[in-house]
Amino acid sequence: MKAKELVTLFTEKGENFNIKNWDVYPRPQLKRDSFLCLNGEWDFATNTDGKIPDTFTEKIIVPFCPQSVLSGINRLIPDDEFLIYKKEFTLPDGFNKGEVLLHFGAVDQIAKIYINGKFVIEHHGGYEPFTCCITDLLKEVNTLTVVVKDNLDTAVLPYGKQKHKRGGMWYTPVSGIWQTVWLESVPLEYINGITINCDDKSAHISVSGVKSGVLTLHTPDGDKHFDLKDGKAEIKIKNPLLWSPEAPNIYNFTLKSGADRVESYLAFRKIESKIVDGIPRLCLNGKPYFFHGLLDQGYFPDGIFTPASPEEYKNDILSMKECGFNMLRKHIKIEPQLFYYYCDIYGMAVFQDFVNNGKYSFFRDTALPTIGMKKFPDKILHLNKEQRKAFCDGATATVNTLYNHPSIVYWTVFNEGWGQFDSANIYDFAKNLDNSHIIDTASGWFKQEKTDVESEHVYFKPIKIKKSDKPIVLSEFGGYSYKPDGHVMNPHNTYGYRFFKKQSDFMDALEALYNNEVIPLVEKGLCATVYTQVSDVEDETNGLLSYDRKVLKVDKDRMLKIAEKLKI
Secondary structure, three states: OOHHHHHOOOOOOOOOOOOOOOOOOOOOOOEOOOOEEOOEEEEEEEEOOOOOOOOOOEEEEEOOOOOOOOOOOOOOOOOOOEEEEEEEEOOOOOOOOOEEEEEEOOEEOEEEEEEOOEEEEEEEOOOOOEEEEOHHHOOOOEEEEEEEEOOHHHOOOOOOOEOOOOEOOEEOOOOEEOOOEEEEEEOOOOOOEEEEEEOOOEEEEEEEOOOOEEEEEEEOOEEEEEEEEOOEEEEEOOOOOEEOOOOEOOEEEEEEEOOEEEEEEEOEOOEEEEEEOOEEEEEEOOEEOOEEEEEEOOOEOOOEOOOOOOHHHHHHHHHHHHOOOOEEEEOOOOOOHHHHHHHHHHOOEEEEEOOOOOOOOHHHHHHHHHOOOOOOOHHHOOOOHHHHHHHHHHHHHHHHHHOOOOOEEEEEEEEOOOOOOOHHHHHHHHHHHOOOOEEEEEEEOOOOOOOOOEEEEEOOOOOOOOOOOOOEEEEEEEOEEEOOOOOOOOOOOOEOOEEEOOHHHHHHHHHHHHHHHHHHHHHHOEEEEEEEOOEOEOOEOOOOEOOOOOOEOOOHHHHHHHHHHOOO
């Protein structure tokens, strides 16, 4: 079956789809009252020369990738084709306060932006937001044109689980615009960014773009005011309410500087590793904490990278919390800011992967490690300088984009050898980007010396752990497959690691896996687990939820009992 035929097994258009669903402010940690959403219907064309056509014959719904049903295009895009988007817009009266900024949540992979025929910016990288100032190019009626090239097969830019020949653990590729496009207006001097450094006692705020102002923290005891001096403010309050998945305490604040005003939020929490009773432990707010988690791929049957509504992110998070989970490992994908906002406010810790690039080798990256060959001198891997730089650029953008979210406690650098290189220096590079979170240098295998945790993947044998001087994380396991009738994308192919035809047998086996193999290891030093996975993804049917999210395959009460036994 072709990818197009597969996705239409579910629906011709998302059941709850509405063109207004993504008309939502996309940046909750730097929010202004200026917002003009450009999502919706755009002109669309593809060609092989990248020239902007005189006539567009198709329409696409942004922010959905053209490979998706929700986009209205619903076809695969070859590597040799350019994607060309066009949108006309008019600014509302009084919108321009001095400068007009154009924002893209994410465009996969290389985007050239034009306003009224004038080139503005070229951006490389398919997972991070970017911004350009367009004030001087504006007219009464404006034309925004975006020309995109997705060079997936070169494997230079980060690409994650995308593959033209999808199947098994590889999924339908995406191209083009897949997150919100929007405009805002700011004063000539404005707050350009906020960096929030918090622990369990205080917060340090650094602001770019302005030097002075007043930060007002909204607390249960009333508003507290802190002066911004040389772009910085230190926040200390008596007995702050700490953030955890069980008590996701958030403090909202406003920041005023001159004519600019933004809203944001912070949380007091500290993540670290410590020796507790002779055992290395991951600790949250000074106490040992077991992170009971799931692999979360972030794919949806009708929108692929982008759900029909941001509410679907919230539903996934809350569904897993109701089953007792307190962590999601966001796997080789960066989500829109709203996903992390929901994790922040509803209480779901996030282990965030960097997005891999480089060529994947089944023999080197899967076959040999599966039979036990998990050590390899990674200085000789992936020597291409362009690929190495692209990975580091993507990692830097990931940390800069997500750093402020209290839910993020852990970065995964390399996964199962894909694109792995020179991990000792890359560990130092990651620590230099962020020394306040846990760094997992090599999740699964090709382990080297520099890492904050011992990170294991176990699928095809009993789970055992060896004593370590670092906290032990079972960063992937399980992957049991059960296919509920009428709720699978591909009834002909099945991918998983153990297979069940009855839901009751699936639940029994999952419960036995935790009770017999996982829970006994907690007292021996196991600090976190990542079961594969939140939902089915295309052929991969090992989720706790079906791909359409209509079937929860597990018993909530039994899952809650498992979660209770995992607490330290």
